[in-house]
Every structure is written in structure tokens, then in C-alpha cells.
Amino acid sequence: MNEELLTVEALRVCYGESEVIGRLSLSARQNEIVALMGLNGMGKTSLMKALIGLLPARAGSIRLSGRELGGSPPHERVRHGLGYVPQGRMVFPTLSVEENIKTGLGDKERRVPEHLYRFFPVLKEMRRRRAGNLSGGQQQQLAIARALASRPRVLLLDEPTEGIQPSIIKDLAVQLKQIRDQEGLTILVSEQVLSFALRVADRVLVMARGALVHESPRESLDEAKLGALLSI
Amino acid sequence: MTISFSIWMMQAFNGLSTFCVLLLMALGLAIIFGQMGVINMAHGEFLTIGAYTTYLLSQASERFFPWMASWYFLLAILVAFVLAGGVGLLVEHLLVRHLYRRPLDTLLATWGLSLIMQQAFRSAFGAREVSATLPNWLMGSVKPTPSIDIPINGLFVMALTLLLTCAVFFGLLYTRLGVRVRATMQNRLMASAAGINTGRVDKLTFAVGCGLAGVAGAAFTTIGSTGPTSGSLYIVDTFLVVVFGGAESLIGTIASAFGIAQTQATTEFFMTGSMAKVLTLSLVILILMVRPQGLFALKVRR
Numbered sequence: 001m002n003e004e005l006l007t008v009e010a011l012r013v014c015y016g017e018s019e020v021i022g023r024l025s026l027s028a029r030q031n032e033i034v035a036l037m038g039l040n041g042m043g044k045t046s047l048m049k050a051l052i053g054l055l056p057a058r059a060g061s062i063r064l065s066g067r068e069l070g071g072s073p074p075h076e077r078v079r080h081g082l083g084y085v086p087q088g089r090m091v092f093p094t095l096s097v098e099e100n101i102k103t104g105l106g107d108k109e110r111r112v113p114e115h116l117y118r119f120f121p122v123l124k125e126m127r128r129r130r131a132g133n134l135s136g137g138q139q140q141q142l143a144i145a146r147a148l149a150s151r152p153r154v155l156l157l158d159e160p161t162e163g164i165q166p167s168i169i170k171d172l173a174v175q176l177k178q179i180r181d182q183e184g185l186t187i188l189v190s191e192q193v194l195s196f197a198l199r200v201a202d203r204v205l206v207m208a209r210g211a212l213v214h215e216s217p218r219e220s221l222d223e224a225k226l227g228a229l230l231s232i
Numbered sequence: 233m234t235i236s237f238s239i240w241m242m243q244a245f246n247g248l249s250t251f252c253v254l255l256l257m258a259l260g261l262a263i264i265f266g267q268m269g270v271i272n273m274a275h276g277e278f279l280t281i282g283a284y285t286t287y288l289l290s291q292a293s294e295r296f297f298p299w300m301a302s303w304y305f306l307l308a309i310l311v312a313f314v315l316a317g318g319v320g321l322l323v324e325h326l327l328v329r330h331l332y333r334r335p336l337d338t339l340l341a342t343w344g345l346s347l348i349m350q351q352a353f354r355s356a357f358g359a360r361e362v363s364a365t366l367p368n369w370l371m372g373s374v375k376p377t378p379s380i381d382i383p384i385n386g387l388f389v390m391a392l393t394l395l396l397t398c399a400v401f402f403g404l405l406y407t408r409l410g411v412r413v414r415a416t417m418q419n420r421l422m423a424s425a426a427g428i429n430t431g432r433v434d435k436l437t438f439a440v441g442c443g444l445a446g447v448a449g450a451a452f453t454t455i456g457s458t459g460p461t462s463g464s465l466y467i468v469d470t471f472l473v474v475v476f477g478g479a480e481s482l483i484g485t486i487a488s489a490f491g492i493a494q495t496q497a498t499t500e501f502f503m504t505g506s507m508a509k510v511l512t513l514s515l516v517i518l519i520l521m522v523r524p525q526g527l528f529a530l531k532v533r534r
Contacts, residue, residue: 052425078427090422092415102408103415103426110408150427 003065005030005186006154011060013043013050013210020046021210023060028154028186033176035201036190037230043210044190045087048158051188052084053077064154079106083152087159087190089143093132097123100131100142104149116145119179137168141175148179155179157189161196173199194223194230206230238379239501247497249386249455252393253279255489256448257466258473259400260441262485265474266417267437270328270338274346275470276463278442280353281319282312282449283364283458287357290364290453302367309392309450316446317439324438329431346464353460361459370454385454392451396444397486403440404482413437417480476516478526488527492516 006028013021021043028034038044049055051062053074062069069077078084083104091100101112101123117124120141126134131142140160147155157176161169173196180187191197197204204221206214206229214229216222261275286308293304300307327345331338370385404410412433416423424430445463452462473492477484492512499508520526 054421054425073431074421074424075427075429078425084425086422086425090419092418092422094418095411095414099411099414102411103423103428105408106427146426 003029005065006188007061007063008051009061009063011047011050011062012058013046013055014058015046019058019210021050024211026205026212028188030153030186031180031184032203033180033187033189033201035197035204036188036207037192037194037197037204037226038190038207039192039230042207044207045158046210047207048084048086048156048188048190051156052082078104078150078152081151081153083147083150083155085140085143085147085155085157085160087162089136089139091131091134091139091142091146093130095131096128097131097134097142098127101145101149104146106150109149112149115182116148119148119175120145137164137172140164140172144175144179148183152185154186154188157187159190159192161191161193169193169196170199172196176200192230194226235379238377240498241380242382243498243501244494245382245386247494249389250497251490251493252389253448253452253455253466254469254473254493255393255486256396256451257445257470258477258485258489259397259482260444260448261470262474262477262482263400263404263413264438264441266480267413268328268332268434269335270332270438271335271342271471272328272438272441273339273342273467274323274349275342275442275445276465276467277346277349277353278316278320278445279449279452279463279466280349280458280460281316282446283453283462284353284357284362284449285312285315285446286450286453287362287364287458294365301365302369305364305367305370305450305454308364309447312446312450313443314446316449317443320442321435321439323442324435328438329434332434346467350460350464357460359460361457361462363457364453366454389451389454392447396447400444401482409433409436472513472516476520476526478528481526481528484526484528 004027008024008026010023010025011021012019012023024047036044046055050057053072057070060070064081067080069080069082092103098112101116122138123142123145126138131139134142160172176187177200179185189200198218201218203215203217204226205212206226208229214226257275257279261272264270264272286305289304289308289311293300323345327341328338331341366385370388373381373383374387375381404413412428415426415428416430416433420430449463456462469492473489474485476492477488495512495515496508499511
């Protein structure tokens with residue numbers, strides 16, 4: 001149960017000649033929710049993109065239960081158990097809600113698994129609506145459902161609370177824990193809102209200028225220190 | 233019933249036949265352009281492949297399988313689709329795949345390909361135009377009134393076009409490949425991060441688009457004779473249709489194919505063919521100046 005599921009070692013990511021992530025290592029165990037905190041521009045989104053394969057890594061390795069994923073295209077990483085919910089949600093606006101979820105299904109599955117609608121009942125009600133007409137919170141749920149449709153073992157969530165009402169952020173925290181408990185998922189979530197991170201995470205990592213600068217399990221979290229790291 | 237009305241009716245029907253070939257060509261071109269932003273200059277040659285396939289099958293059935301002579305045409309439609317689609321698959325794999333995100337290079341490469349294919353047709357079939365023998369049931373005409381003649385082959389082409397257009401719509405809206413195509417069209421990177429193998433989707437789309445041009449070629453043999461450059465004669469009009477209709481909208485493609493073919497056919501009666509073309513083009517340019525995005529453009533919140 002406590003073995004490492006996702007292992008990232010000495011990952012280096014560059015935009016042209018400028019390095020955005022420098023020799024970063026991290027790991028996540030099965031069933032663990034890890035929050036990745038940091039100010040804007042510190043490399044959280046770049047890290048997420050590098051993990052799913054939308055940004056090429058210059059060096060280093062990304063392993064999912066021992067299998068090397070570095071170098072393979074995004075859709076293969078999805079097939080091997082990574083799920084990705086991008087910043088800004090990126091649902092397909094003119095596709096219906098149901099069709100959006102179907103884009104995540106593997107080749108052998110035809111129908112949207114019923115348990116996805118159990119996590120997000122509102123999506124079932126709206127399954128024939130265009131995704132572009134949904135509210136921000138609903139689009140966020142849809143983006144998560146789309147990622148879950150590929151039956152991932154590790155879910156990458158990039159800034160899920162961005163641009164969403166506070167009351168819905170609370171629901172989202174509850175839903176994420178529920179999904180983790182029922183699906184046995186590992187979740188790596190990047191976040192700027194400390195209260196959300198504290199609500200969901202088992203462990204908190206802090207990123208600054210492309211490197212990890214702090215790591216702490218939730219129980220022994222030093223909020224004052226974290227606050228200092230996250231203030232400008 | 234006046235004579236001029238009858239003439240107008242028949243002219244409109246001629247327009248409908250042109251509309252059908254244009255639409256079959258444009259559907260393929262539009263889904264390829266919409267899906268991967270590739271402008272396939274060789275699209276007309278896939279029509280020619282379909283037309284020569286039909287011609288060859290007509291010859292073969294006359295010589296070797298006389299019992300098939302009246303039904304070979306249905307088989308030809310199928311073979312034209314498979315053959316043109318297969319060549320399309322090959323072209324995508326060997327050429328187009330390496331040029332994604334380089335639109336100017338694809339333009340040049342596919343234009344070169346179209347020249348190569350035209351020369352290959354010329355070497356194989358000669359420069360002289362050939363005609364497939366029409367089966368008996370496609371000959372003749374329907375006369376709703378004594379002065380109106382509607383040819384059966386035209387009606388058949390129309391039915392075929394209707395069927396294929398519906399099939400394309402059905403495929404895009406309700407099949408899994410269709411959902412994947414639309415997702416890739418909207419956001420290629422996100423589609424791949426959601427688990428879609430976008431390279432494979434591109435291949436299949438390209439093949440289906442080329443296959444549709446092949447069917448257009450089979451349909452074309454019922455209204456004209458086939459030469460090495462038959463397809464390239466249609467390519468300019470087809471581009472016009474796709475641009476005029478709005479690049480990402482199939483409804484727009486249909487409306488614009490109809491508009492262009494009808495304007496062309498009805499004005500052709502009152503002036504020379506080239507003047508009719510000038511008039512059609514001027515109209516299209518005028519409308520595009522007002523609506524550069526084409527007749528129907530997608531409106532979405534992004």
C-alpha cells in the first residue's frame with residue numbers, strides 16, 4: 001500500500017534556452033493526495049504539462065509503477081494510467097457533456113461508466129447540453145470526469161479552484177476525497193489556495209523557481225512557514 | 233407551362249448535378265481541412281482515381297463478366313471509395329504526416345503530388361478522355377411534363393450525394409471516430425491529453441476524405457468523360473466552396489456548393505460559360521468581403 005506509484009527523478013524542462021524546471025524529483029504513493037503549492041510562474045503548470053507529455057522533458061525520468069513514461073506521447077501516458085485535468089479546464093466547447101466524457105474512454109469501452117455520473121450527478125442531468133454552455137464549476141467537474149473516464153491510477157489536477165466560487169470549491173474538495181477513496185486513486189493537485197490544499201492533501205509540496213523548496217505531511221504542517229513561502 | 237419555365241427547370245437540374253459532384257468533393261476537402269488544417273491540392277486527383285476505377289470496372293465487366301454489366305456501377309462506387317481511401321492512407325503516411333503545422337509546405341508538396349499523379353494517369357491510360365459504359369438502368373430520362381426532361385443518371389447522382397452527405401453527418405455526430413474527430417478539431421493538444429491518438433484520427437480522416445473524392449469520381453463518370461486532368465478542373469471550384477462556406481462548417485459547405493453550382497448553371501444559360509464563371513466569382517468575392525469567415529462560422533465561447 002505504501003509503495004511509490006508515481007516517481008519523478010531529476011526532471012528538467014526548458015522553454016528554448018530558459019530552464020523552467022531544474023532537476024526536480026518527487027514521488028506519490030498509492031491513495032495519496034499531494035498538493036503542489038507555489039506562486040504564479042514558479043513552474044507548477046509546466047511540471048504538470050511535462051508529466052502528461054505536452055511539454056518535452058530535457059532530462060530526467062517519469063515512472064508510473066516502474067514503467068518509464070518519459071518520451072512517449074500524451075495519449076500513451078493516458079493509456080498507461082495518467083489522467084490530466086488542465087488549468088482552465090479545456091473542455092471541448094461544442095461537444096456535448098456526454099461526448100466530452102467519451103473522449104476519455106479507451107478503445108474497448110463504448111458507454112460512459114455509470115459511476116462517473118454518481119460522482120457528478122449534475123453532469124448526468126446536463127449530458128446532452130453543449131459543454132461550452134456550462135458554468136465554470138460544472139466545466140471543472142466535466143474535465144475531471146473526462147480524465148476519470150480513462151480509468152487512471154494517477155490524476156493530475158492543475159489549479160482546479162481557479163475562477164470558481166468559494167462554495168463550489170468546498171464541494172470540490174469533498175468530491176476529490178470521495179473519488180480518491182472509492183477509486184483508489186493517487187492525486188497530484190497544483191494549487192494556490194492554501195485552505196483548499198489543507199482540506200484535501202495528505203502532503204504538501206512547495207515549488208519556487210522550478211524546484212521544490214519545502215515538503216511536509218499535513219499533520220506536521222507549519223502554517224506560518226508555508227504562509228511565508230507563499231507570500232510575495 | 234411555358235417553354236422558358238421548362239428550360240429554367242432543366243438548367244436548374246443541370247446545376248444540381250454540378251452541385252452534387254462539387255459537394256462530394258468539398259465534403260472530403262472540408263473534413264480534411266477542418267481536422268488537420270491541411271490543404272490537399274491533390275484532392276482532385278482522388279476524384280480521377282475514382283473515375284478511372286469506374287472506367288476500368290466497366291471495361292472489365294463488359295469483357296469478362298457480361299452478367300454483371302448492369303450492376304457493375306454499384307460495385308464501382310464501393311471500389312472507388314476503398315481504392316481512393318487506400319491511396320489517401322498511403323499519401324498521409326508517406327507525405328502529409330511529416331508536414332503538419334507547415335501549411336505552405338503541404339500546399340507545395342500536395343501540388344507536386346497532384347502533378348505526379350496526373351502524369352501517372354497519362355502514362356497509364358493515355359491523354360485521350362475515356363468514358364465508362366453506363367448501365368441501362370441509368371440511361372433515359374423522366375418526363376414530368378412533355379417539355380421537361382430530367383435524366384435518370386442525374387437523379388441517381390443526387391440520391392448518392394444525399395446518402396453520402398447523411399452518412400458523413402451521421403458518422404461525425406454519432407460514431408466514436410466522429411467524436412474524436414470533433415474533439416481533435418477543437419483542441420488538438422487537449423484531445424491527445426484526454427487519451428485520443430490524434431495521429432491515428434488524422435490518418436482515418438484523411439483516408440475517408442479521399443475516399444469521398446473517389447466516390448465523387450465514380451459519380452462524375454455518369455455526367456462527363458474522364459481524362460488525366462478531370463479532377464484538377466474541379467479543384468478550384470471545390471476550394472471556392474469550402475472557403476465560401478466557412479472552413480469548419482459542413483452545413484456551410486452544403487449551402488455554398490448549392491449556391492455556387494446554381495448561380496453558375498442558371499447564369500450559363502443567359503451568357504457564355506466564362507462570363508457565368510466571372511459573375512459567380514465576383515459574387516463570392518463580394519460576399520467574402522463582407523463575411524471573411526465564410527457563410528457559416530462556428531460561434532463558441534472559448
